[in-house]
Amino acid sequence: MTGAVVLGAAAWLNHEPDTPAQGLRALSRREAELIRALAPVILAGMIPTDATARQTALNEVVEAFDRGLAGMSLAVQGEVKQLLGLLTFAPSRALVAGVWTSWPEASESEVAAFLMKWQSSRFVLLRAGYQAMKQLMQACWFGNPLAWPAMGYALPDRAREFL
Amino acid sequence: MSKLPDPIRLGLDRGWTVQDGAKLKADLSLEADIVIVGTGAGGGTAADILSAAGLKVIMIEEGPLKSSSDFRMLERDAYPQLYQESAGRQTQDKAITILQGRSVGGSTTVNWTSSFRTPAATLKHWQDQWGLREYSQESMAPWFARMEERLSIAPWPVPPNxxxxxxxxxxxxxxxxxxxxxxxxxxCWNLGYCGVGCPTNAKQSMLVTTVPAALDRGATLLHRTRVDTLRFAHDKAVSLEAVALDEAGIRPTGVKVKVRARHFVLAGGAINTPGLLLRSKAPDPHATLGKRTFLHPxxxxxxxxxxxxxxxxxxxxxxxxxxxxxxxxxxxxxxxxxxxxxxxxxxxxxxxxxxxxxxxxxxxxxxxxxxxxxxxxDGFHPHSIGGAVSLRKDGSPVLDYAIxxxxxxxxxxxxxxxxxxxxxxxxxxxxxxxxxxxxxxxxxxxxxxxxxxxxxPLECRVVSAHVMGGCGMGVDEKRSVVRGDGRHHQLENVWIFDGSAFPTSIGANPQLSIYGMVARNATRLAEALVSQKKPMVG
Structure with a gap:
């Protein structure tokens, strides 16, 4: 219940115009920054460490998240936007996520601490928020053929006969 | 593009009557003997049987028409295109993620091909607890056999992976x-990609069997078209109203479709079928609609x-x-x-x-x-009553399922x-x-x-790929939504021909249970209509 009140308040207080950032369909600039800050922590061990490859991977995760969000039903898009609003609105980011700097300035350990806090929160709504961010991010990267070599996965050879 | 023959594209070239809602420029008004909402296990089977009886059939599908040429064995393409809510449909509290299909063929386009007859214990329970005497193993056996033959359901001769x-x-x-x-x-090529659309057309889903058969007989298919409401007069449905959806299948384009018919077959799957009846404010004198929805958690x-x-x-x-x-x-x-x-x-x-x-x-x-x-x-014990479907503010259905x-x-x-x-x-x-x-x-x-x-919840991972119930069958209208023959208790020309009619879960992957029940009920409906030979509505 507390979580619902916080979510509602954040949605109401979040005054930033909700326009997509340049080149994106659904994510605002601040939301894209959030994704870019969470991705290296959620996907640690699965995204490349080489600087150039890492940038490419992070760009692709943000683009996939944006595509995914734009492709959701309007009701679910609204819920995800509410969650993103809660996390990008500075007061709720600090109070509910416990992150006191902006997302681009947050350290990886601060991001991990936030995720762990929500992962085992006594509030169902915060656990749901953790699951949403974690699973969306993982789906965005693991569906990308660039991610497959690290997990030893490939399409079967026979697929070449018809694809 | 796949180099294998694509029976859907070949059918379209032969001149099937198929309309993509995203491409509709003006409102449509249609008439039919039967309009079928949904093209999955229930809708596909019903369309095959009713069209074979010579009835004029219109199928309406919310999802897109995708076929083997589009199936590229990629999860990231398949989930947004072929699943409800991009494969991220969830219960209201987000504790259970539900895999449910949303394209022509419904869940049969993406299921993992497991085929079981309804277990004997389940049928016995329906007979004893729900008064469904006609659902005996013996009386259902010929219907299962018929659909097993129709869909090449057989022992799999290849060693397991x-x-x-x-x-x-x-x-x-x-x-x-x-x-x-x-x-x-x-x-079957034994590839393992059934869940993202069979790229070789080996899976005998509704997409490549019953739906094409109905189209070959002159049935109409509207896809990327979402049915909003049924209109009732007295104890009958008289028409349905639908909206065309954009290319992404998300936003209505503003183009509307109206269909008048003698009979209305609802087969949008559990969650969606009770959702449509709730949106339509269908009679629900005992508050049973949408209740007892089961998931095989x-x-x-x-x-x-x-x-x-x-x-x-x-x-x-x-x-x-x-x-x-x-x-x-x-x-x-x-x-x-x-x-x-x-x-x-x-x-x-x-x-x-x-x-x-x-x-x-x-x-x-x-x-x-x-x-x-x-x-x-789930659904066989007083402490397992399943979940309840309700409507969000925008009219879309959501399932509240407390574990x-x-x-x-x-x-x-x-x-x-x-x-x-x-x-x-x-x-x-x-x-x-x-x-x-x-x-x-x-x-x-x-x-x-x-x-x-x-x-x-939200600590233990719980998922579901089988949604059942919500418009349960039963003889007692105080405890159920439809009769054993699938007819709505209060509406004399509305038929529920999908998994939402099950009074409990099945206790096995449900596709063959849906095929068997619908084959039986659609055949009876076809026989009744053909013998009546009533003139068309309108």
């Missing part, structure tokens, strides 16, 4: 009976094996065990069916708990991962069973899919750890 064989070997070591699963395939354990498993290669779900259904009475502790699912990157990635290093340790060993699932048989302690108890027992089987098959490490689940190195360690796991 390693993921399934580990389940078989583990059961064998523990003397737990396990058997092979029948599949609806013809000339599933929990999962993963194991690391010494040798490669490659659970993404080879037919998924070819071995099962019903030991923990058959040995438990329906009115006792909840029972569960054991199966081994496909293990593809996105599916495995979002199911494994945790993030960062804890998670990637497992992902980097994806080829060595073995996965077992337990499907719980009772009775169901959690079954999940804990299933964790024990699955871990024991995996260790018996030689697993080095087993892990329950649970945010507090830890890698366990022995059966002794597993017994302690699983006993201590808190069974809570």
């Amino acid at each position: 390693e993921n399934n064989d580990i389940l078989r070997r583990g059961c064998e070591a523990l003397k737990i009976p396990a058997a092979a699963i029948q599949r609806n395939v013809k000339g 599933v929990n999962v354990t993963a194991a690391l094996m010494n040798s490669k498993v490659e659970g993404y290669n080879g037919a998924p779900q070819t071995i099962y065990s019903d030991h923990f259904l058959d040995t438990l009475p329906l009115d006792g502790p909840i029972g569960y069916k054991l199966e081994a699912p496909p293990v593809h990157p996105i599916l495995a990635g979002i199911t494994l708990q945790g993030f960062g290093e804890e998670h990637s340790t497992w992902m980097r060993r994806l080829p060595h991962l073995q996965v077992v699932i337990a499907l719980l048989r 009772s302690d009775y169901v959690w108890d079954g999940m804990r027992r299933a964790f024990f069973t699955m871990a024991e089987i995996q260790f018996a098959a030689g697993a080095k490490v087993v892990m329950p899919m649970h945010e507090k689940g830890k890698p366990m190195k022995s059966w002794a360690e597993a017994k302690q750890h699983i006993a201590d796991l808190p069974m809570k």
Whole structure:
């Protein structure tokens, strides 16, 4: 219940115009920054460490998240936007996520601490928020053929006969 | 593009009457003997039978028409295109993720081909508890046989992939009976990509069987078209109103479709069918509509094996065990069916708990991962009443399903069973899919750890691929929504021909149960209509 009140308040207080950032369909600039800050922590061990490859991977995760969000039903898009609003609105980011700097300035350990806090929160709504961010991010990267070599996965050879 | 022949594109070239809602420029007004909402296991079967009886049939599908040329074996393309809510449909509290299809062919386009007749114990329960006397094993057998023949459902002659064989070997070591699963395939390549749309058209889904048959007989198909409401007059439906959807299948384009018909067959699947009736404010004198919606809630354990498993290669779900259904009475502790699912990157990635290093340790060993699932048989006990469908503000349906302690108890027992089987098959490490689940190195360690796991929503991973009920059949209209023949208790020309008509869960993967029930009920409806020879409405 507390979580619902916080979510509602954040949605109401979040005054930033909700326009997509340049080149994106659904994510605002601040939301894209959030994704870019969470991705290296959620996907640690699965995204490349080489600087150039890492940038490419992070760009692709943000683009996939944006595509995914734009492709959701309007009701679910609204819920995800509410969650993103809660996390990008500075007061709720600090109070509910416990992150006191902006997302681009947050350290990886601060991001991990936030995720762990929500992962085992006594509030169902915060656990749901953790699951949403974690699973969306993982789906965005693991569906990308660039991610497959690290997990030893490939399409079967026979697929070449018809694809 | 696939180099294999695509029966859908060939059919379109032959001149099928198919309209893509996204391409509709002006409002449409149509008439038919029967309008069918949904093209999955129920709608496809009904369209085949009703069109074969010479009736004028219109099928309406919310999802897009996609076929083998579009199926490129990629999860990231398939989930947004072929599943409800991009494969992220969830219960209201987000605790259960539901895989349900949303394209022409419905869930049959993306299911894993497992084919079981409705179990005898389930039919007996329906007869005894729901008054459905005509649902005996003997009377249903010919309907199952007919659909088995229609959809090439037969024993699968190829050895199971390693993921399934580990389940078989583990059961064998523990003397737990396990058997092979029948599949609806013809000339299957054994690739393992059933869940993202069969690229070779081997799977005998509605997309390549009944829907094309109906179209060849002159039936009409509207896709990317969402039915909003039914209009009633007295105790009958007179028309339905639908909206055309954009290319992405999300926003209405503003173009409207109206269909008048003699009879209305609802087959949008559980959640969507009760949702449509709720939106239409259909009579619901006993507040039964949308209630008793069941999920076969599933929990999962993963194991690391010494040798490669490659659970993404080879037919998924070819071995099962019903030991923990058959040995438990329906009115006792909840029972569960054991199966081994496909293990593809996105599916495995979002199911494994945790993030960062804890998670990637497992992902980097994806080829060595073995996965077992337990499907719980919900809806047979007073402590398993399922969930309720309601409408969001925008009119879309959502399922509220609280997991009772009775169901959690079954999940804990299933964790024990699955871990024991995996260790018996030689697993080095087993892990329950649970945010507090830890890698366990022995059966002794597993017994302690699983006993201590808190069974809570959004900590224990719970998924579902089978949505059933919400418009349940029964003779007592105070406890059900439709009669045994699928007709709505209060509406004389509205028929529920999909899994939402089941009064309980099935206790087995439900596609063949839907085919059999709908074959029976659609045949009766066809016979009644053909003998009436009433003039068309309007």
